[in-house]
Structures are given as structure tokens and as C-alpha cells.
Amino acid sequence: MASHVASLRGWHPALARAEVASLLPQAKLIRLESRRLVQLEGDISLEQMHTAVECASGCQALLWNAILWKHEEDSTAFYEHLRTYLEAYPRTGSAAVRSMKHEGKMPGVSSREFARTIGGILSSQGYPIDLESPEHRLGMVFDASAGIIACGWMVGSGDDSDGIVARRATDRPFFKPVSLDPRLARLAVNVASGPRDSGATLDLMTGTGGFVLEAAISNRETYGVDLDPFMIEGAQKNLDWAMPSSEAKLLLGDATQLPEVIPSHAHKRIAGFVLDPPYGRNSQGSLDHAELIEAVLHSSRKVAAKKAGLVLILPMHPFGEFPDEALEDEAEFELLHGQWSEIKSTFNKTGWRIEQRWVEHVHASLGRLILHATIVPQD
Numbered sequence: 001m002a003s004h005v006a007s008l009r010g011w012h013p014a015l016a017r018a019e020v021a022s023l024l025p026q027a028k029l030i031r032l033e034s035r036r037l038v039q040l041e042g043d044i045s046l047e048q049m050h051t052a053v054e055c056a057s058g059c060q061a062l063l064w065n066a067i068l069w070k071h072e073e074d075s076t077a078f079y080e081h082l083r084t085y086l087e088a089y090p091r092t093g094s095a096a097v098r099s100m101k102h103e104g105k106m107p108g109v110s111s112r113e114f115a116r117t118i119g120g121i122l123s124s125q126g127y128p129i130d131l132e133s134p135e136h137r138l139g140m141v142f143d144a145s146a147g148i149i150a151c152g153w154m155v156g157s158g159d160d161s162d163g164i165v166a167r168r169a170t171d172r173p174f175f176k177p178v179s180l181d182p183r184l185a186r187l188a189v190n191v192a193s194g195p196r197d198s199g200a201t202l203d204l205m206t207g208t209g210g211f212v213l214e215a216a217i218s219n220r221e222t223y224g225v226d227l228d229p230f231m232i233e234g235a236q237k238n239l240d241w242a243m244p245s246s247e248a249k250l251l252l253g254d255a256t257q258l259p260e261v262i263p264s265h266a267h268k269r270i271a272g273f274v275l276d277p278p279y280g281r282n283s284q285g286s287l288d289h290a291e292l293i294e295a296v297l298h299s300s301r302k303v304a305a306k307k308a309g310l311v312l313i314l315p316m317h318p319f320g321e322f323p324d325e326a327l328e329d330e331a332e333f334e335l336l337h338g339q340w341s342e343i344k345s346t347f348n349k350t351g352w353r354i355e356q357r358w359v360e361h362v363h364a365s366l367g368r369l370i371l372h373a374t375i376v377p378q379d
């Protein structure tokens with residue numbers, strides 16, 4: 001069975017693993033000792049891998065049927081293994097070696113020396129070497145945290161940044177302090193919605209359009225709803241700026257009344273819901289924070305696809321940094337608004353199952369709780 005390796009960006013590996021699991025549901029994820037490498041077992045096509053990396057926020061590259069080498073093992077055996085690998089998985093066209101370093105320098109290992117030797121092996125197997133724009137890249141991840149090198153034909157850019165600098169929220173024509181960071185917005189869209197072809201994504205409370213922009217840029221069928229016409233107008237400006245040809249639909253309406261707001265052809269086809277709710281008493285006045293979330297969860301279920309997912313983001317009191325693991329069930333923390341026990345019970349009441357929760361450290365006085373839920377099967 002194929003065993004690929006995902007190379008994750010360093011920002012929040014635990015969320016990145018959840019994102020890979022969601023984008024490639026056919027894969028079984030196996031943790032390696034390293035923070036940023038995870039093995040994927042299963043029947044995954046190259047095309048599925050391309051689409052997943054193209055959508056992903058937290059995955060810098062996938063290595064096709066990767067070879068793993070442990071620092072203490074003999075490098076000659078590794079080179080031999082690589083020769084066999086290249087014979088087993090030949091590619092046509094030019095090639096180059098692309099090195100990625102995780103967590104600093106691997107003691108006693110010269111990545112340059114490795115890359116040079118591997119370049120020589122590629123050349124000896126008849127690949128024209130093109131360092132500028134190769135048709136294929138042989139990716140090598142040097143992971144200092146676990147002393148592992150992973151190597152294989154690479155899908156994805158291998159860049160540490162996913163290009164979000166070019167999509168910074170502050171650069172958009174319509175910016176508000178509530179605007180979500182594109183890196184987290186993209187990841188939430190992917191965790192909630194799954195593979196790109198699984199159905200549409202709905203941003204339940206769009207604001208300036210943080211989720212909508214990321215879903216639209218990833219070529220997903222996208223809807224965004226907001227009660228406030230000023231926000232809808234602003235989010236539309238941002239969408240026209242980020243993706244002028246986008247077919248994403250921004251809809252003025254109430255997220256507690258979704259069947260009346262979204263077009264009928266999208267009913268029962270929403271695969272991913274993303275929710276970044278307002279705080280304090282909301283524009284509806286009559287509902288408090290937990291009641292509003294409950295009403296929205298209830299309404300979402302009415303338009304959800306069979307296997308829909310949802311990601312909810314809530315501010316919390318700082319909790320320390322936990323980028324490597326999901327929160328334990330019994331972890332105790334305090335939300336900035338409302339009680340966790342109340343939020344938790346709204347999920348149970350409305351037919352959503354909480355799958356996992358993570359914490360993102362924002363600054364000394366703010367953290368974020370990121371929650372993934374899936375729909376409890378409907379009759």
C-alpha cells in the first residue's frame with residue numbers, strides 16, 4: 001500500500017494534520033516522531049494529492065511514496081534505496097532536488113552534500129537537471145526535531161509561507177479589526193468542508209469576508225451570509241479585489257433562518273460551515289451568545305449535506321501554546337464570552353458532534369478556540 005508523507009508548515013502542526021485528514025479522507029494518518037511530518041497510507045491518486053496541496057493552508061508539500069531515513073542509519077543504504085525508488089516511480093522530463101529544513105539544522109548532516117549526491121543520482125538515471133523550472137522535484141525534508149529525512153517526488157511548493165502575505169487582511173479594501181487571518185480562515189474552510197468536490201462552503205457570519213475569500217480562492221462553491229448590509233457590501237468589495245471572476249455569493253440575511261436565505265439549489269449541499277460569531281449582544285438583540293450559536297447550528301442542519309462539517313472559532317483567555325496537539329477532552333479553559341459547558345451542550349442539542357478542539361495562541365491576553373464538529377447522521 002502506498003505510504004506518502006505530508007510535510008507541514010510550522011505554524012500549527014496539529015491543525016495542519018486535521019486539515020490533511022479532512023482534505024484526503026481516504027488516507028490513514030500515522031504520526032511520525034517529528035512535529036511536522038505525517039505519513040499517509042491509502043489509495044490516493046496524484047490528482048487528489050495535487051488538489052489537496054493546492055487548497056491547503058498548513059501543508060507545504062506531499063512526498064509521493066516517500067522514503068524515510070533515520071539519522072543514525074547508513075547513508076549508502078539510503079542512496080541505494082533512492083535508486084530503487086527512482087526506478088520504481090520513474091518520471092518523464094527534467095528534475096531537480098528541493099530541500100526543506102524543519103526545526104533548524106540537523107546535527108552532523110550536510111543537506112547540501114545530500115542534495116548534491118541525489119542530484120548526481122537523478123542525473124545518472126537520465127534526468128536532465130533544471131534548477132530553475134524543473135518538471136519534477138524530488139523533495140527532501142530534513143527534520144531536525146526527529147533526525148529524519150523524508151524524500152520523494154514532491155507535490156506542492158515546499159514553501160514555508162503559503163503566500164498569505166499577498167492576501168493580508170489589512171491590505172484589503174474593506175478591513176475591520178474582526179477580519180480573520182487568511183491562514184486560519186483557509187484552514188478552517190478545509191477542515192470544515194473536506195475535499196474540494198464534496199459540496200459547498202457556507203460562511204455563516206461573513207463580516208469582511210475572511211472565510212469567503214479563502215474558500216473562493218480555493219475554487220470552492222462558496223456562500224457567505226451576513227445580517228448587516230454594510231458588511232455584505234464591504235465583503236463584496238474584498239471579493240472583487242481578491243478574485244474578480246469569483247462566483248461566490250454574498251447574501252444579506254439571517255444565519256438563524258438559512259432555508260430562506262440561501263438559494264434552493266444549495267439546500268442539502270452545504271458540506272462545510274464556518275462560523276466566527278459576534279460577541280456580546282448581537283444585532284438580533286433578543287439572543288445571547290450561546291442562544292445565537294444554538295439557533296445558527298439548528299438552522300445549519302436544515303441545509304447541510306449528509307456528511308457536513310463545521311468549524312467554530314471563539315476567543316478565549318490565554319491558555320499557553322498548544323500547536324502540536326488537539327485539546328484533551330477534560331482540558332479546562334475559559335472562553336472570553338459565555339461558558340464552555342453551555343456551548344458544548346448547544347452542539348449536542350442541535351445534532352452536531354464535537355470532533356476535536358485546538359487552541360491558537362494570539363497574544364498575551366488572547367487565545368482562540370477552534371472547534372471541529374460533524375453532523376450527526378440525519379434520517
Ligand SMILES: C[S@@+](CC[C@H](N)C(=O)[O-])C[C@H]1O[C@@H](n2cnc3c(N)ncnc32)[C@H](O)[C@@H]1O
Pocket residue numbers: 178179180204205206207208209210211225226227228231253254255256276277278279282283284
Ligand atoms: C465577528 S464578525 C465576522 C468576522 C469575519 N470572520 C471576518 O473575517 O471579517 C461577525 C459578523 O456576524 C454578523 N451577524 C450577527 N448576527 C448575525 C446573524 N444572525 N446572521 C448573519 N450574520 C450575523 C455581524 O453582522 C458580523 O459581521
